[in-house]
Amino acid sequence: MTTGSSGAITPVVGPGVDVETVRTDFPVLHQMVNGKPLVYLDNASTSQKPQAVIDTLVQYYTMDNSNVHRGVHTLSQRATDHYEEARAKVRRFINAEADEEIIYVRGTTEGINLVAQTFGRQNVGEGDEIIVTAMEHHSNIVPWQILCQERGAHLKVIPITDSGELVMEEYERLLGPRTKLVSIVHQSNALGTVNPAKQITDMAHGLGVPVLVDGAQSAPHMTVDVQDLGCDFFVFSGHKLYGPTGIGVLYGRADLLNAMPPYQGGGEMIKSVTFEKTIYNDLPHKFEAGTPDIAGAIGLGTAIDYISNLGMSNIYNYERELLEYGTQRLSAIEGLQIIGTAREKAGVLSFVMEGIHPHDIGTILDTEGIAVRTGHHCAQPVMDRYEIPATARASLALYNTREEIDALVKGIDRTIEVFGRGL
Ligand code: PLP
Numbered sequence: 001m002t003t004g005s006s007g008a009i010t011p012v013v014g015p016g017v018d019v020e021t022v023r024t025d026f027p028v029l030h031q032m033v034n035g036k037p038l039v040y041l042d043n044a045s046t047s048q049k050p051q052a053v054i055d056t057l058v059q060y061y062t063m064d065n066s067n068v069h070r071g072v073h074t075l076s077q078r079a080t081d082h083y084e085e086a087r088a089k090v091r092r093f094i095n096a097e098a099d100e101e102i103i104y105v106r107g108t109t110e111g112i113n114l115v116a117q118t119f120g121r122q123n124v125g126e127g128d129e130i131i132v133t134a135m136e137h138h139s140n141i142v143p144w145q146i147l148c149q150e151r152g153a154h155l156k157v158i159p160i161t162d163s164g165e166l167v168m169e170e171y172e173r174l175l176g177p178r179t180k181l182v183s184i185v186h187q188s189n190a191l192g193t194v195n196p197a198k199q200i201t202d203m204a205h206g207l208g209v210p211v212l213v214d215g216a217q218s219a220p221h222m223t224v225d226v227q228d229l230g231c232d233f234f235v236f237s238g239h240k241l242y243g244p245t246g247i248g249v250l251y252g253r254a255d256l257l258n259a260m261p262p263y264q265g266g267g268e269m270i271k272s273v274t275f276e277k278t279i280y281n282d283l284p285h286k287f288e289a290g291t292p293d294i295a296g297a298i299g300l301g302t303a304i305d306y307i308s309n310l311g312m313s314n315i316y317n318y319e320r321e322l323l324e325y326g327t328q329r330l331s332a333i334e335g336l337q338i339i340g341t342a343r344e345k346a347g348v349l350s351f352v353m354e355g356i357h358p359h360d361i362g363t364i365l366d367t368e369g370i371a372v373r374t375g376h377h378c379a380q381p382v383m384d385r386y387e388i389p390a391t392a393r394a395s396l397a398l399y400n401t402r403e404e405i406d407a408l409v410k411g412i413d414r415t416i417e418v419f420g421r422g423l
Helices: 019-024 051-064 074-093 108-123 142-151 168-174 197-205 254-259 294-310 312-331 358-367 380-385 402-419
Strands: 102-105 129-133 154-158 179-185 211-214 233-237 248-252 270-273 278-280 336-338 348-353 373-375 391-395
Touching: 051 074, 051 294, 074 102, 074 294, 102 108, 108 142, 108 179, 108 211, 108 233, 108 248, 129 142, 129 168, 142 154, 154 168, 168 197, 179 197, 197 211, 248 254, 294 312, 312 336, 312 348, 312 402, 348 358, 348 402, 358 373, 358 391, 358 402
Parallel strands: 129 154, 129 179, 179 211, 211 233
Antiparallel strands: 102 248, 233 248, 270 278, 336 348, 348 391, 373 391
16 A cells, blocks of 8 residues: 555555555554564554554645634645545544534543533433443543532443353343433453444433443444444544544534533634623534644544555454454463453453463563553453453554464463463
8 A cells, every 4th residue: 555645545455454565554563672573462552553644644744734714824724624524534434424423532531521521411410320331441431430420320330241241131121211321332442342332222222312332442443334333422542543642533413412512612612702602613613622633633534544445344354363363372372361252352362371460471572572461451340350450462453464473472482481380
């Protein structure tokens, strides 16, 4: 795949993912770390950026930098055009009905906080209930806890099985007349489980309850169609989707967004201001107070072009095959246990090893040039569920290879050599 300075992408791949060609698009991958070729397997934290995205940022700051929506001059109009074109790309990427349903935010975390502080404050009262799952990232727990504390409402949790699947009968039991919102992770960052978001949404809608889907992990790995899912809100982060940090998206159904109060006050989000009365702007600007991350939004648009060009179903199939290979290889290591073995799973190999702390695994792997994440992955309740302090997590992206999985296995063997087995 090649790029021009405008970030325009020329496809050079056929059906499927030609991983060797793809890898040439990611400059950061081609370096030595601790004397070994970098094996980057921390993609659930943040993914690497293709040259096209880097070029877009350079191009923007080199030629177009200007504030959006405020100027009549050429640079401002150019910046505004690119910024709004990127919004349309996001809309097409998740198949939303209208551009106005796409709100730029800093990331998934801010998107969820926005909904909690606006929709939540408006609709959740004393004794009401919000349902989440036992496999949420902290960013889909804490904003609701803050809201519940303020309102005297309750957080209800759908439990998970040993393999990391939701107990749907419990969900059905939890749904009730006090439920004001269901907020679920689409794909767990700690376990890799892909939840039945459409079914969860249908069940909630049966009672007229809106649903927020945390797509931080799903959006980079599978086709997302918010109209097919039927969800009311969908959030994701640009930096996990091969785009820049500091930019993310909140999708919301226009009727809900229109009924919600603003999140932050300031410039951009108003039509007119007097000391007596302020009239708020239309969607999406009502929720975009202040100067946004313009370069980030435009860069996100290029990242979306990049992966759309490869094809989300190609990416999904490629990564699924890689996950199966990784699961096979890791399962064969004596004393290693994979945490998260759901039937529907993507992109994540979380594991623990008898007698070796995950941090020690991560440290030895780093000496081999292999980047994995160790810790609770901002999902402490998941660790509690499995009664473990942490896991080591290898998480996949479209540029990872079978050879890198082999390097991971070799690195784990090296860890066993250093620390012994089960000591
Ligand atoms: N939700 C899930 C499932 C995540 O994996 C993450 C990040 O790891 C987040 C939310 C928070 O994303 P961000 O830190 O980009 O706001």
